[in-house]
Amino acid sequence: MPPPLVCLLLLLFLLAVPRPSSVAAEVSRPGGKPHVFPLRARQVPAGVLPRPPSKLRFHHNVSLTVSLSVGTPPQNVTMVLDTGSELSWLLCAPGLQGGAARGESFRPRASATFAAVPCGSAQCRSRDLPAPPSCDGATRQCRVSQSYADGSTSDGTLATDVFRVGDAPPLRSAFGCMATAYDSSSDGVATAGLLGMNRGALSFVSQASTRSFSYCISDRDDAGVLLLGHSDLPFLPLNYTPLYQPTLPLPYFDRVAYSVQLLGIRVGGKPLPIPASVLAPDHTGAGQTMVDSGTQFTFLLGDAYSALKAEFLTQTRPILPALNDPNFAFQEAFDTCFRVPGGQSAPSARLPAVTLQFKGAEMVVAGDRLLYKVPGERRGGDGVWCLTFGNADMVPLTAYVIGHHHQMNVWVEYDLERGRVGLAPVKCDVASQRLGLML
Incomplete structure (x- = not known):
């Protein structure tokens, strides 16, 4: 963790x-x-x-x-x-x-x-x-x-x-x-x-x-x-997803962001029942999906977040007790939270992975990247841990944002020449060694 x-x-x-x-x-x-x-x-x-x-x-x-x-x-x-x-x-x-x-x-x-x-x-x-x-x-x-x-x-x-x-x-x-x-x-x-x-x-x-x-x-x-520069490296089997750009200017679409097409979300291998229209930008441009190193965690618009929250709580019910505090939201947007006995870590290996599906590529969020311990927050002898996906509507925010916490141990390439973003799971310390860096 x-x-x-x-x-x-x-x-x-x-x-x-x-x-x-x-x-x-x-x-x-x-x-x-x-x-x-x-x-x-x-x-x-x-x-x-x-x-x-x-x-x-x-x-x-x-x-x-x-x-x-x-x-x-x-x-x-x-x-x-x-x-x-x-x-x-x-x-x-x-x-x-x-x-x-x-x-x-x-x-x-x-x-x-x-x-x-x-x-x-x-x-x-x-x-x-x-x-x-x-x-x-x-x-x-x-x-x-x-x-x-x-x-x-x-x-x-x-x-x-x-x-x-x-x-x-x-x-x-x-x-x-x-x-x-x-x-x-x-x-x-x-x-x-x-x-x-x-x-x-x-x-x-x-x-x-x-x-x-x-x-x-x-x-x-x-x-x-x-x-x-171009990272054409044989040990990095990158899967590419195209940068998304609407044909016409839209008032709420950030046309200079690194926007990709979010096609679906799976929890523990189970596809969430989210309509395609919910994951795509609407007629105003609101609802784009941005890859953003300037944001820590990942944010989903309300309907998609609600589907993720419901399924994640269902699959983790035998593993973790939910916080069940409607008045608590970490950083104003993270309210899928759990109680973990003090001094213990969340059972990361048993948590269901969350997979973000894009056109031509996907990003798997699993293990330690799924839950985050809220500093200083306790319920009796328990610590509070929250899912690292937030509700964008609570911020508010009018876009899906993939933060750098979920980019850990993922090679991310921004290829402006070909208009695409490449993704590949890799241990960063291993990649550093392969590139000749002594870290």
Whole structure:
């Protein structure tokens, strides 16, 4: 079973981002040698992670992080890596004396290569962002905003600077230089912002001309792997599912997300009686299925969640006593919960696997990934454990979201060149060894 929430798997993605004119062309070619990097576990304090409007409206303190340097001379920063967001942003200190000692903020005035984006720039006319950029009439600089989990917003300047990741050549990239700080604490890794990795024009992936990247999120704290470039590896029998894109623009469909087609769900091998219309986007675009590294657990829309909850409770009745507390929902959306005697772990090996079926591929969630121990929650001498599938309607959220907890020990490839996502079950520590990484 994973460790408690504040210590669950947090990955340090040591990316290598190429220039579009040189290394990017090399890693984009089929058969080109990919860049391979280890992943490391990191801790992010509770309550520090802002969520854009399309995200869940509650705090998560488990996120994937990437450490890199920005500016000239380089300033080290730690950013949340999010395949569900476009605009990268950094918390910018107001001057040279900003508190950046531990990577909490970026100091733009200390960087010789920092430049604000003017209102007339094409980057300021991006239509991919949830909140369109605006123009500051006084400075003629492009302004961007970001929404937080508590409903507040942070305004900032759209800017560019040099990003350096690993030993790769530097890349000039656009990002939001935000003015508002958020809570942090001394017992975790401070995060300076977010690295957007979706398919939007201003995402880090697009600006780096990266046409394929993949990762394996480990269930261990210190074993995982990230590849930038095509991962044509013989020991990875990937099954691919196509990225889904409606023919017409729809108001509630995120067209730059990594959306796939969810066709069905099985519990312990039994198909759930969910109509196909429930699993597909409706006429407004609501109901798409997104693969998202920026969300911890997986969320299903109400009808699908209710079917999963009913069948999972039925099959686990001989194994685990249900919590039966209608007033309790972990993180506001997880109410399929159980009682486990204190000091014991849930009987993971006996739990029925949950299989998400896609067109051409599937993802099996089994064992330790099915239940999560709620920190500090007890009923008498029992601990409380909840199913790691949440009810999106309770958040609320208008999409199916597959979080990184259910991507553990699954090789996930984002193939933008062919418009598909590849999935293969694999032990991440074994994959790391096969790739020559000593972790």
